[in-house]
Amino acid sequence: xxxxxxxxxxxxxxxxxxxxxxxxxxxxxxxxxxxxxxxxxxxxxxxxxxxxxxxxxxxxxxxxxxxxxxxxxxxxxxxxxxxxxxxxxxxxxxxxxxxxxxxxxxxxxxxxxxxxxxxxxxxxxxxxxxxxxxxxxxxxxxxxxxxxxxxxxxxxxxxxxxxxxxxxxxxxxxxxxxxxxxxxxxxxxxxxxxxxxxxxxxxxxxxxxxxx
Numbered sequence: 001x002x003x004x005x006x007x008x009x010x011x012x013x014x015x016x017x018x019x020x021x022x023x024x025x026x027x028x029x030x031x032x033x034x035x036x037x038x039x040x041x042x043x044x045x046x047x048x049x050x051x052x053x054x055x056x057x058x059x060x061x062x063x064x065x066x067x068x069x070x071x072x073x074x075x076x077x078x079x080x081x082x083x084x085x086x087x088x089x090x091x092x093x094x095x096x097x098x099x100x101x102x103x104x105x106x107x108x109x110x111x112x113x114x115x116x117x118x119x120x121x122x123x124x125x126x127x128x129x130x131x132x133x134x135x136x137x138x139x140x141x142x143x144x145x146x147x148x149x150x151x152x153x154x155x156x157x158x159x160x161x162x163x164x165x166x167x168x169x170x171x172x173x174x175x176x177x178x179x180x181x182x183x184x185x186x187x188x189x190x191x192x193x194x195x196x197x198x199x200x201x202x203x204x205x206x207x208x209x210x211x212x
Contacts, residue, residue, distance in 0.1 A: 023053070023056075023057055023060070024193070024194070026049075026053050027053060027062065027063065027194045028193065028194065030046055030049045030050055030053065030063075030066065031066060031194065033046050033049075034046045034050075034066055034069070034070060035198065039077065040074050040077050040078065043070045043071070043073055043074045043077075044070075044074070046070055047066075047067045047070035047071055047074075047090075050063040050064070050066045050067035050070065051063070051064075051067050051094070054067065054094075054097070059101065060101070061098040061099075061101040061102040061105065061108070062098075062194050062195070064094045064095070064097045064098035064101070065094075065095075065098050065107065065108060065111060065196065067091075067094040068091045068092070068093075068094035068095040068098065068111060068115070069091075069111060069114075070091075071087045071088065071090045071091035071094070072087075072088065072091045072111070072114060072115050072118055074087045075087045075088050075091070075118045076118070081122045081123070084118070084122050085119075085122060088115060088118055088119060091115055092115060095108065095111060095112060095115065099112075104145060105145070106141075106142045106143075106145035106146035106149045106152075107142070107146075107149070107151070107195070107196045109138045109139070109141040109142035109145065110138070110139065110142040110149055110151050110152050110155065112138040113135050113136075113138035113139040113142060113152070113155055114151075114155055116131040116132075116134055116135035116138065117131075117135060117155075117159060119131050120132070120135075135159075139152050139155065139156060148184055148187065148188065149184070149188075150181050150184035150185040150188045150199060150200070150203070151181075151196065151198070151199045153177055153178075153180045153181035153184055154178070154181040154185075154199045154202065154203045156177050157174045157177030157178040157180075157181055157203070157206070158174075158206065160173050160174040160177055161173075161174035161178075161206065161210070171210050174206075174210065175207075175210050175211075178203060178206055178207040178210060179207065181199075181203045181207075182203055182204065182207055185199065185200040185203060
């Protein structure tokens with residue numbers, strides 16, 4: 001009897017370990033692909049990969065995070081505003097699902113803050129007043145949960161840089177934000193190998209451009 005129980009425990013442990021390895025491998029491959037794709041069909045394909053992973057790993061928020069990220073990136077490439085909104089609706093759906101799993105994750109609020117400017121860009125005059133406040137609330141929440149999240153500083157720097165000087169934007173105002181982001185990226189360590197770890201190269205490029 002004891003031998004049977006011991007054997008069952010070993011089988012269960014092996015099964016859990018195998019499932020974890022499969023998840024890690026699938027996620028690592030999909031994340032690597034996500035940051036290599038160049039066009040909308042490729043983004044859709046990798047987003048679908050993350051969705052399939054999320055359907056198997058229902059307690060994990062990271063597959064949904066990356067699926068949402070992929071659709072936000074698509075919105076920057078799409079030229080038709082109606083389609084942009086549709087892609088952003090899909091991004092919001094995945095983001096809402098991720099937040100239901102992990103409601104106190106800084107990276108999710110940062111991603112929400114990343115999504116709102118994409119909405120604004122579709123019609124700045126009509127949507128600026130609607131989404132700017134929501135964007136700032138999301139980024140404030142992201143910093144409250146993790147004051148050292150470098151992507152929050154990078155996003156705020158980018159928004160400030162592209163904002164008209166009359167509204168408090170411009171290169172001079174953005175420079176210290178890019179510098180702070182650079183400092184945060186230097187000390188940032190992702191929680192796991194699969195955790196968000198993007199933005200440093202983009203921040204460095206923008207900082208270099210301003211300083212030249």
